[in-house]
Amino acid sequence: MIKGLKSPSLGTMNPRNLTLFLIAILINSLNVFGQGPTSHWYFGYGTGIRFQNGLPSHINNSAMSYSDEGTAAISDENGNLLFYGNPSVCYNSAHLNVQNGTGLIGNLSSTQGALIVPNPLDSSVYYYFSNWGTHRYSVIRRTSAHPLGEIFNAEKNIEMATITSERTTAVHHSNGKDIWVISRIYGDDTILAWLVDENGVNPNPVASHAPHMQFSYQGQLKSSPDGRYLSESIFLGSSQSPIQAYLHEFDVSTGAVTSTIAISEDSLRAYGTEFSADSRQVYFSNFQNGGGIYQYSLDTFDSTSVAASRYKHQSPLNYALQIGLDQKIYSVNVSQSHLSTIENPSDTGSNVILNHNSLFLQGNISTVGLPGFIQSYFHPAYFDYTSKCNVPVHFSANTTGIDSLRWDFGDSLNAINSSTVSPVQHTYLTQGYHTVTLHTYIGGVEYTFKRQVYARFGSLDGGHDTVYTCGDSMLLSSVSQIPFASYLWETGDTTAFIVVPPNKGEYKVSVTGQCGTVVDTIRVVEAHINVELGKDTTICYGASFVKSAAAPNASYAWSTGDSVASITIDTSGVYSVTISGQCDTVQDQFNVTLNPIIAGNIIAQPQTGSILLTTGIGFDYLWSVGDTTQAILITSPGTYAVTYSDSNGCYVEASIIITEDDFVGIADVGNDLELNVYPNPASKEIFIESNANGAFDVKLSDVAGNLIKQWKLDLSSTNQLGIDNLSNGLYILTLESNNLRSVDRIIVQHD
Numbered sequence: 001m002i003k004g005l006k007s008p009s010l011g012t013m014n015p016r017n018l019t020l021f022l023i024a025i026l027i028n029s030l031n032v033f034g035q036g037p038t039s040h041w042y043f044g045y046g047t048g049i050r051f052q053n054g055l056p057s058h059i060n061n062s063a064m065s066y067s068d069e070g071t072a073a074i075s076d077e078n079g080n081l082l083f084y085g086n087p088s089v090c091y092n093s094a095h096l097n098v099q100n101g102t103g104l105i106g107n108l109s110s111t112q113g114a115l116i117v118p119n120p121l122d123s124s125v126y127y128y129f130s131n132w133g134t135h136r137y138s139v140i141r142r143t144s145a146h147p148l149g150e151i152f153n154a155e156k157n158i159e160m161a162t163i164t165s166e167r168t169t170a171v172h173h174s175n176g177k178d179i180w181v182i183s184r185i186y187g188d189d190t191i192l193a194w195l196v197d198e199n200g201v202n203p204n205p206v207a208s209h210a211p212h213m214q215f216s217y218q219g220q221l222k223s224s225p226d227g228r229y230l231s232e233s234i235f236l237g238s239s240q241s242p243i244q245a246y247l248h249e250f251d252v253s254t255g256a257v258t259s260t261i262a263i264s265e266d267s268l269r270a271y272g273t274e275f276s277a278d279s280r281q282v283y284f285s286n287f288q289n290g291g292g293i294y295q296y297s298l299d300t301f302d303s304t305s306v307a308a309s310r311y312k313h314q315s316p317l318n319y320a321l322q323i324g325l326d327q328k329i330y331s332v333n334v335s336q337s338h339l340s341t342i343e344n345p346s347d348t349g350s351n352v353i354l355n356h357n358s359l360f361l362q363g364n365i366s367t368v369g370l371p372g373f374i375q376s377y378f379h380p381a382y383f384d385y386t387s388k389c390n391v392p393v394h395f396s397a398n399t400t401g402i403d404s405l406r407w408d409f410g411d412s413l414n415a416i417n418s419s420t421v422s423p424v425q426h427t428y429l430t431q432g433y434h435t436v437t438l439h440t441y442i443g444g445v446e447y448t449f450k451r452q453v454y455a456r457f458g459s460l461d462g463g464h465d466t467v468y469t470c471g472d473s474m475l476l477s478s479v480s481q482i483p484f485a486s487y488l489w490e491t492g493d494t495t496a497f498i499v500v501p502p503n504k505g506e507y508k509v510s511v512t513g514q515c516g517t518v519v520d521t522i523r524v525v526e527a528h529i530n531v532e533l534g535k536d537t538t539i540c541y542g543a544s545f546v547k548s549a550a551a552p553n554a555s556y557a558w559s560t561g562d563s564v565a566s567i568t569i570d571t572s573g574v575y576s577v578t579i580s581g582q583c584d585t586v587q588d589q590f591n592v593t594l595n596p597i598i599a600g601n602i603i604a605q606p607q608t609g610s611i612l613l614t615t616g617i618g619f620d621y622l623w624s625v626g627d628t629t630q631a632i633l634i635t636s637p638g639t640y641a642v643t644y645s646d647s648n649g650c651y652v653e654a655s656i657i658i659t660e661d662d663f664v665g666i667a668d669v670g671n672d673l674e675l676n677v678y679p680n681p682a683s684k685e686i687f688i689e690s691n692a693n694g695a696f697d698v699k700l701s702d703v704a705g706n707l708i709k710q711w712k713l714d715l716s717s718t719n720q721l722g723i724d725n726l727s728n729g730l731y732i733l734t735l736e737s738n739n740l741r742s743v744d745r746i747i748v749q750h751d
Helices: 014-031 303-308
Strands: 040-043 047-052 057-059 070-077 080-084 089-094 114-118 125-131 134-141 156-160 164-172 179-185 192-197 206-209 221-223 229-235 245-251 254-261 271-276 281-286 291-299 312-315 319-321 331-334 338-342 354-358 383-386 393-397 404-407 424-426 430-440 443-457 465-467 474-477 486-489 498-499 505-513 518-527 538-539 547-549 557-559 564-569 573-580 585-594 602-607 610-615 621-623 632-633 638-645 653-656 675-677 686-692 694-704 707-716 718-723 730-735 740-748
Touching: 014 557, 040 070, 040 080, 057 354, 070 125, 080 114, 114 179, 125 164, 134 164, 179 221, 206 254, 221 271, 229 271, 229 281, 229 338, 254 303, 271 319, 291 303, 383 430, 383 443, 393 430, 393 718, 498 505, 602 653, 602 740, 610 638, 610 653, 610 730, 632 638, 686 730, 707 718
Parallel strands: 070 114, 164 221, 465 518, 538 585
Antiparallel strands: 040 047, 047 057, 070 080, 080 089, 114 125, 125 134, 134 156, 164 179, 179 192, 192 206, 221 229, 229 245, 245 254, 271 281, 281 291, 291 312, 319 331, 331 338, 338 354, 383 393, 393 424, 404 430, 430 443, 474 498, 486 505, 505 518, 547 564, 557 573, 573 585, 602 610, 610 632, 621 638, 638 653, 675 686, 686 718, 694 707, 694 730, 730 740
16 A cells, blocks of 8 residues: 555445446456466565465465575466475475475575476476585476375486586576576686476586686576576675676577676675566665665666666665565565565666565564576566467466557467467467467567467377388387377387388387377388389370379489479470489480371261261361261361371371262252151161152161161061161161162160
């Protein structure tokens, strides 16, 4: 509550003011945010605080009765306690020792003696860092046997570096996923940065060389929330050293220190240090001369500008400093039951407010230390997320002091790729990493934080896959390589990779991940090229064919300029191809000859008032008059042409000239002859009826003019002719007697 204002009583408020008051409560209730991993603090003589809805309050449930200096704590996305402890013991959320969580090698009198870092991808794994002259870590696993955490002996007190200082800080990598754990070698100019990723703690740290002061174990080391700077307290006074603190520029992409500024103050002996949430102000607590808080601005990172920005705040505070979820900087009052705060650390000079009795610890007292956290947790745009199998990813941000925010979920496959609320959920369409960006806006200033977020699906990528061999032993790997997977090959191997002998075959591997099990089948195929284009060939005019040179895992260079396995050929020439494979390169060529167009013929057969034009047997007929049948009936002179394909697929062309003379007498021939042939089409027999009497010669020919059958018929009665032995097709029926002649077409069509 602001001093000088009284809380309104609902009983004395008029209706209008009551309505406004309730509306204000409703609006404030919408400003909900995830409590996050820094929600619980445990320190001092069994005391602690908890942040809820951005506000701290005292808690009195610590199992840690005493810790002189640095401690550690971590909560989940929703602010639920997971682990806490001091350099020697780790406790779980039930305030009991983590299974095998005692006997950690550290000392209660280490400035930053403990730190807890989560595995970036596996929410069941955490790393507990402790130090006392040597930096070590132990792996906490939330197992089915011990869901609140256990430490296996093989993963306990793993040595990282010897002869180290008591300083430890951490900040996220530029990818927002991995985490740098940073410390200083004692009595050396080396700053070490270990990368923690989904595979664990990298045993090979990035080593940077920066100025140092001999014999300085104590003092805090902090990263700025944006990761650009490190501040380092030396805990040596001016009588012991000309340097009392350092500021370093830090590269969160590489883990390297890139430049350093030394801070020299006659009246300063720095123990604690901390940055403002916007990373533009840095503070040091003073152990001598009655204390005091020294503030420096980082608007320009050079020694002259930084030194000129110095402002000393009168204060008895002289030990640990730690920024909180509410963006205030907290400090201990040694052996007292209050915490002090820098209320508005992003401001400068006299505008900064110090509150020396900010938070009452309900009779518990603090010592000189506070818990340490990953510093990027306090970035103005930092966010947490929870990713589980087959459900939307849940995001939440600390909205304290934020005017507005905007999410970019990094999902090009989803039409809904942004949001302006928190918490929020997003459904990804593909499994794997997605770069999510949160933009927050405070007082007209934009802050951004990016994280690689992993979306999990229950359906893994199994199936059949092919690899190629040149006849040598080879290394096979499972296609379904996913974080934290276990493998079981049918050979009995349990690694992601196996060596197989130099022969073809199939290999199966069962891959079990966080979202289920899948079986990969990997087929090993001989990759030597054995391709021949074949003999020279001849093609018909207008025809084409496909020539393939397909080989396993190969590339192609045809003389045509094509680079595919198969090409379509429709012209004559010499064709060659160079095939380059995994094992060898071969060349081959062949010749293609193009046959010219075949000349066909057309038979003209006069009919009553017309002429029947018939060409050879084939398919795909096209006459110059548009007809597409083998024979056409014409009634006028002219030039008639046809193209078609023969039985070999070659084009045939034919033409014929029909003159007026060809039509002379046709219209008169057989005018008095009436002929009825039925059925038509027919399958077994046809019947012939006519108005004529007497004997007629009857001939049945195919469309090429070849005589098939002939009869002598008396047309004075109905005649029956058998055709069941004829093939399906078109036939010409001709009847002649003296000066009478008739031509008709018969279609034979068997079922």
